Amino acid sequence: MIDTIEKEDPVISEEEAAQYDRQIRLWGLDAQKRLRGSRVLLAGLGGLGAEVAKNLILAGVKKLTLLDHEKVTEDSCRAQFLVPVTAQGQNRAQASLERAQNLNPMVEVQADTDKVEDKPDDFFLQFDAVCLTGCSKDLMVRVDQLCSQHNIKVFCGDIHGYYGYMFSNLGKEYSYVEEKPKVVKAAPDSSDGPEAKKAKVDPNETTMVKKTASFCSLKEALEVDWTSEKTKAGLKKTPLDYFMLHVLLKFRTDKGRDPDPLAFPEDSLVLKQIRDDVLEAKTLSSDLLSDDFISYCFSEMSPVCAVVGGVLGQEVVKALSQRDAPHRNFFFFDGRKGNGVVDYFGPN
Template sequence: MRKVNKPKSTDKVMIHLSLKIHPVNASWRMSSVSQMVINTPPHSYLKPKIGGCERFGTLDKSANVLVCLTRCSKDLMVRVDQLCASRNIKVFCGDVYGYHGYMFSDLGQEHHYVEEKPKVVKGSNKANDGPEAKKLKVDPNETTMVKKTVSFCSLKAALEVDWTNEKAKNNLKRIPVDYFLLQVLLKFRTDKGRDPQPDSFAEDSQLLLQIRNDVLETMGLSSELLPNTFVSYCFSEMAPVCAVVGGVLGQEIVKALSQRDAPHRNFFFFDGLKGSGVVDYFGSK
């Protein structure tokens, strides 16, 4: 995305959005995403600049400040994230697999933003006031903008967490199982060049179970961490899940560009079976 000088006749901001989409159903996806981007709320203009994955070598900081990836392989996403990091370009990734979906963001080593907080005011100093009146109080009718900075890690670091050390093992119970499911599905996409398909459910289910065993064994973890039933819920793309994940992804892109409000750091996972999502951070702190 590229910020453009504000038009003289309005206070709206023009932003160029680069969407890199896998060739699968590329024409339909590009036209759909383009129309959604154009129909954004009136407080901002978004001008989509859409291209296929093969054009990543032409990334130019002068023309982009943000890249959004979908339907891409793990290797491609890692490579693009590294390229963008060297040019100070923000990166978002997102996909939906059946009832499950995820979003990842890498906003760089230093992402600055502001948050609106209730203003803290001093109590009255009048002689007839008691000690309680002199304490600091929060005024709900007044707010102040607080500047903050947060750091993100690369996609490669986020996907290559060392689970063999004791600290990581002790945190396993609080780790969303969708993180490990994502690792399995990305490996399936790498091996087969596609996502699991309903018309080859039996074959793909067996392959998913085998990949699950291999991936978790490589991580030094038990295959029981991801129950066999996961294969029944990660085929196709469920429209309601797409709506949730796409909504969160769009929200985070706007927050990153406007530098307003705390961003999700760095993964968002949505479980359509539970009807809930979770934000969690993976990688170097």
């Protein structure tokens, strides 16, 4: 992938070098060239999608395709800063296009108004990375399996009230480089003593270290067997957000939508029942996830979109530039506490 991109776009123009000067200083010219040669699909232009789009466009990818068949509503205008308030009733991707393009004219931004579920497999294979927001579990699993077979990086994310998450799958053998302080060996003629013979870290010099990481699929991450001794032992370290994600994904599958604040009493009862069913199917107690989560998982909240969108956008940038260690595989954010948790759920 790296060699192909560099052959397609081996030179960054003087104008681009000036535009991306700070980034080039931060992660190097080679990383910026990889970004500059990358094509990304972003499905779902809600509040989270807008944040991710902003971050990718400012980072300087080659092309970003905004895919969304939904219409702009009054609610979406509150959390989505790319659509003007006068755009209600218009397609969200199309309405987001002008402001998105104005963020960075050097990036080609395209709007696609089709429904992501209707796209054939070949459509996804033209991209270097696919980012899905606001999508069903079945679609995310389908796209993840398809892209994994073709070495295409996959990201998923969502916002539910105070809660947010992201998932990434960069493949079984993802390679990247990480900047580390340089270790300096002691000189042969240094003073006597054990301390003098030890290697020391020079804070003024760094070196690039090549590393690899392995990712599991979304299907594997969601289908953890909680009856095994290994997973039982790790249950206490597993964030409750992981199980809440299962509940919210099943709600979306069953209802074809997310919990609606205007239907809070009815949807609250449905969420409780789904919670019980989901945890029972995993042979876990319903007490694991208290009723409190229901009060905090309605609608998209702009501050939560900004935090999770920042993390998700940065993970896409890191993956495409192949610079710095990635998250594996989930990142969960709880806006009530203002913190994020990173966890890895692999096959047993």
